[in-house]
Amino acid sequence: MDSHLLPFIIFLIAVTFIPLLSSAAPATPCQSNCGSLQIKYPFGTSYGCGSPRFEPYIACKSNQLLLTTHTGSYLITAISYKDSTLTITPSAMSTCNSMQQSPNLGLDWASPFQLGPSIFLLLSCTPPTSSLTIKGSPVCDPSSTHLCATIYTCPAVVNLGLPLFPPTNTCCVYSPANFNSKGELDLREMKCKGYASIASFQDSPTDPSKWMYGVTLKYTNGGFDDYYMNNKCNTCEDSGGICGYSPPTNSFLCICNSGFNATTDCYNNYNPVQDYEDLIGTSTSLSTQKIMLGLWVGLAFYIAA
Numbered sequence: 001m002d003s004h005l006l007p008f009i010i011f012l013i014a015v016t017f018i019p020l021l022s023s024a025a026p027a028t029p030c031q032s033n034c035g036s037l038q039i040k041y042p043f044g045t046s047y048g049c050g051s052p053r054f055e056p057y058i059a060c061k062s063n064q065l066l067l068t069t070h071t072g073s074y075l076i077t078a079i080s081y082k083d084s085t086l087t088i089t090p091s092a093m094s095t096c097n098s099m100q101q102s103p104n105l106g107l108d109w110a111s112p113f114q115l116g117p118s119i120f121l122l123l124s125c126t127p128p129t130s131s132l133t134i135k136g137s138p139v140c141d142p143s144s145t146h147l148c149a150t151i152y153t154c155p156a157v158v159n160l161g162l163p164l165f166p167p168t169n170t171c172c173v174y175s176p177a178n179f180n181s182k183g184e185l186d187l188r189e190m191k192c193k194g195y196a197s198i199a200s201f202q203d204s205p206t207d208p209s210k211w212m213y214g215v216t217l218k219y220t221n222g223g224f225d226d227y228y229m230n231n232k233c234n235t236c237e238d239s240g241g242i243c244g245y246s247p248p249t250n251s252f253l254c255i256c257n258s259g260f261n262a263t264t265d266c267y268n269n270y271n272p273v274q275d276y277e278d279l280i281g282t283s284t285s286l287s288t289q290k291i292m293l294g295l296w297v298g299l300a301f302y303i304a305a
Helices: 005-022 142-151 155-160 223-238 272-283 286-304
Strands: 058-061 064-069 072-080 085-089 113-115 119-125 172-174 192-200 215-219 242-246 251-255
Touching (some): 119 142, 142 172, 192 215, 223 242, 223 251
Antiparallel strands (some): 058 064, 064 072, 113 215, 119 172
């Protein structure tokens, strides 16, 4: 072989296979669990994991799965993939054991989340709450005032500037709840100091110390998620992989324990070289393909000469 040809061949091999090595494993590996929560599509633990539509809002930090919005970051304590819901527990939310003044709670309008079937109790409001309205419509549910009387038996109400067993006209059962035009539960606008959100009564409707407190959110998949969930993601997860995507085109990837990213699944017949050829057609820019093609054609002419 011509000694002048060797450096050119080494260069072509590097150009061809270094991208394969760099795509073998993400900088932050995707995880199938975050703390005690199982993580499945469309959620992911970091950039490149799960769905790109959910990635700006969901991340695993210090073994805690967090939802981040324009009003703060909130701990996710439960996920129901069957019902497409998750439960967050804002640190400033009141419970029977701990009541405190709360900042606004909000969701980003562009996010795939919306309020679920939680029951909000607005606490320490300017009485009477029966006159509380939003855009002229009454906010409080008069048929559920017993929930106010129940949670007001908790001694922690004094932390909201209320006496023990305060009058229920300072409490509002806001159900079904909704956010304002800024996507927020604006407590200051409604002249309330705090809120509690009940995700479940836990078969103890008269014992607020046993209620499950949290805000239930629904999530909706977009076209990207529906397509790949039905066609590729189930197969990937069944093979032991984790569903993800390849920036910047966000083409589907199956993250495998072997350290390689596949375009289909992680079964034993996985061929990383073939998968790289697939990736070239889906996630490598057209200009890169033309450059590589030109290099190989140049090599062919060089050898022929």
